Structures are given as C-alpha cells and as structure tokens.
Amino acid sequence: MTRPARPAAAATRPGFVWALPAAVFFLLFAFVPLALVAVLSFTSWDGIGEPHFNGLDNWTSLFDDPVMLQSVWTTLLLTALGVAVQTPVSILIGVWAAGHQRNRAVLSAIYFVPLLLSATAVSVVWRAVLDPNFGVPAQLTWLFGDGNLLGTKGGAIAVLTFVGVWQYTPLHALLYQGGARAIPQVLYQAAAIDGAGRVRQFFHITLPQLRNTVITSVILMVVGGLTTFDTVLILTQGGPGTDTTVTAYYMYQKAFKGFEFGPGSAVALVLVVVATLISLVLVRLSGYDRMRGTTEGM
Numbered sequence: 001m002t003r004p005a006r007p008a009a010a011a012t013r014p015g016f017v018w019a020l021p022a023a024v025f026f027l028l029f030a031f032v033p034l035a036l037v038a039v040l041s042f043t044s045w046d047g048i049g050e051p052h053f054n055g056l057d058n059w060t061s062l063f064d065d066p067v068m069l070q071s072v073w074t075t076l077l078l079t080a081l082g083v084a085v086q087t088p089v090s091i092l093i094g095v096w097a098a099g100h101q102r103n104r105a106v107l108s109a110i111y112f113v114p115l116l117l118s119a120t121a122v123s124v125v126w127r128a129v130l131d132p133n134f135g136v137p138a139q140l141t142w143l144f145g146d147g148n149l150l151g152t153k154g155g156a157i158a159v160l161t162f163v164g165v166w167q168y169t170p171l172h173a174l175l176y177q178g179g180a181r182a183i184p185q186v187l188y189q190a191a192a193i194d195g196a197g198r199v200r201q202f203f204h205i206t207l208p209q210l211r212n213t214v215i216t217s218v219i220l221m222v223v224g225g226l227t228t229f230d231t232v233l234i235l236t237q238g239g240p241g242t243d244t245t246v247t248a249y250y251m252y253q254k255a256f257k258g259f260e261f262g263p264g265s266a267v268a269l270v271l272v273v274v275a276t277l278i279s280l281v282l283v284r285l286s287g288y289d290r291m292r293g294t295t296e297g298m
Contacts, residue, residue, distance in 0.1 A: 034272065040265035047259050058266045067242050068267065071250040072274065078246065079225030081161045082168075083218055090169050090217065094176025095206055108177075115170040122167045123234035130159060153243040156236050160244060163231055168224065172217045179213035180206060215286045219279060226275040247271045 041058055045051035062068055097108045114122065129135050130149055137147035149155040183206065191201050229248040232238060238245035238253070245253075248271060255264025 037265045043262045045261045058262045062266050071245045071247045075246040082164050082225045083221045085165050086169050090172035091176050093173040095180045097177045098180035112170040114167045119230045123231045126163050156244045179210045183209045
C-alpha cells in the first residue's frame with residue numbers, strides 16, 4: 001500500500017532549525033537578562049561586591065513606597081493621553097496621505113521627518129524651544145504666563161504628551177496610510193453611487209476597514225507609553241518634585257543614581273509585568289489574536 005503524497009505546502013514548510021537563530025537570540029538577550037533581574041529583585045546590591053539575598057524586603061518596601069505607586073499612575077496617565085490624542089490625529093493624517101491630493105507626497109515627506117529623529121534629539125530640541133528664559137513661552141507671556149511650562153504638574157504632563165504626539169504620530173499615520181491604501185476602491189465607488197458623501201464614506205467604510213490597523217497602532221502606543229524614559233529624563237527629570245516620575249525613570253533613579261540595584265530590579269520587574277498584562281488584555285478584548293482580513297475577497 002503506497003503512502004499518500006504529502007501536500008506541497010507541508011513538504012516545503014520550514015522546520016524548527018529555521019527558527020533556532022531567533023530563539024537563541026531571544027533567549028540570550030531577553031529571557032536571560034529578565035531572569036537575572038528577577039533574581040536581583042530578591043537581593044541587596046550596590047553594584048560592587050556580591051549581592052546578598054534579602055528575601056521579600058525589596059518587594060514589601062516597594063509596595064509601601066508612595067513614589068512607586070504614583071509613578072505607575074503617572075505612566076498610565078501619560079499612556080492614556082498619548083493614545084487618546086495620537087489615535088484620531090494619526091487616522092486623519094494617514095487617510096489624507098493615502099489620497100491623491102496635490103503636493104501630498106512632498107507634504108507627507110516633510111511631516112514624517114520627526115520619525116527619523118531619536119527621542120533624545122527631539123527632547124533636547126523641545127527643551128530649548130520651551131526654555132522659560134529664552135524659549136517660545138518667554139516670548140509669549142500673554143499666552144503662557146511666566147513661561148515655565150515645566151514648573152507645574154499640568155504643564156509638564158501637557159508638554160510630555162505633546163512631545164510624544166509630535167514625534168510618534170508620523171509612525172502611526174504611516175500605518176494608517178498603508179491600511180487606507182489597501183481598502184478596495186470599489187467600496188467607495190458603490191457608496192458614491194448610493195449618494196454617500198466623503199464624511200459618510202469615512203465613518204461607514206474607512207474606519208471599519210481600518211479596525212485591524214487601529215488595534216495594532218493602539219497596542220504599539222501602549223507599549224511605547226509604558227516604557228517612556230528618555231523624554232522624561234531630558235525634559236522634566238521626573239519633576240516638578242515627583243509629579244512626572246514614570247516607572248521606567250523611577251527604576252533608573254533607584255538603580256543607577258541611588259545604586260540600589262535590588263529595589264531597582266523589583267521596579268523593572270513590576271514594569272514588565274504591568275506592560276505584559278495590559279498588552280494581553282488589549283489583545284483579548286480587541287480580538288487581535290483572531291484578526292482576519294477585511295479587504296475584499298478575504
């Protein structure tokens with residue numbers, strides 16, 4: 001009895017060996033460092049000598065630390081503000097950039113320039129632009145008062161949100177541009193025949209077709225917002241006081257400024273767990289793990 005022939009797709013499917021380099025890379029540069037951080041979170045170590053095991057001392061003191069709890073809420077606030085502002089702006093710009101307007105390509109290229117800059121360079125530039133002594137706020141005192149936008153909690157939060165939106169909106173707009181261009185034009189043609197204008201086409205065709213792109217973009221925003229560090233380091237340094245101290249910056253303060261690597265590792269582990277849980281919740285609630293194509297014929 002002859003065995004049935006294997007399907008062509010199964011015969012050419014790559015084996016585990018093809019995934020081995022990526023698996024080794026992930027093991028060495030993600031899993032092993034994370035495991036070492038977990039071990040350090042149960043020790044007392046100043047970076048010199050041998051770490052000393054101290055049980056749950058770091059964890060008990062961490063959850064009794066008001067700055068730690070405040071940093072988590074500040075991180076969540078900045079993340080929520082970033083998502084709330086970036087999402088509609090990115091959708092509008094991305095859908096516009098996907099069209100055939102005059103000079104669209106040139107304007108899109110100019111707008112996407114911030115995407116090419118590092119977060120450090122962007123923060124340094126905005127730090128100079130918003131300087132209360134010689135920056136823009138100092139010249140427009142009728143609008144900004146004393147000009148010290150970073151001197152109040154509300155002003156500092158607003159600046160951090162604005163700088164994040166200014167730099168990362170082009171990335172998400174690019175995602176929406178690609179998604180909008182993948183929408184079959186026959187849908188718009190049929191809607192136009194039925195008398196639907198641009199606004200109705202946007203809400204009844206474009207947005208539903210961009211659902212998967214919206215989910216992907218929001219997840220990227222959330223992960224990026226939860227790990228914000230360099231912008232806070234350069235613009236506010238956690239101030240005024242501890243009002244803009246996010247969890248990643250608090251970890252830096254504990255470990256690399258206070259030389260308390262045990263508590264700093266505990267903060268880092270909390271950040272990883274919170275980011276992972278929020279990402280999993282978003283994936284489950286949004287149906288990201290069950291995404292299907294929304295383009296015609298799929």
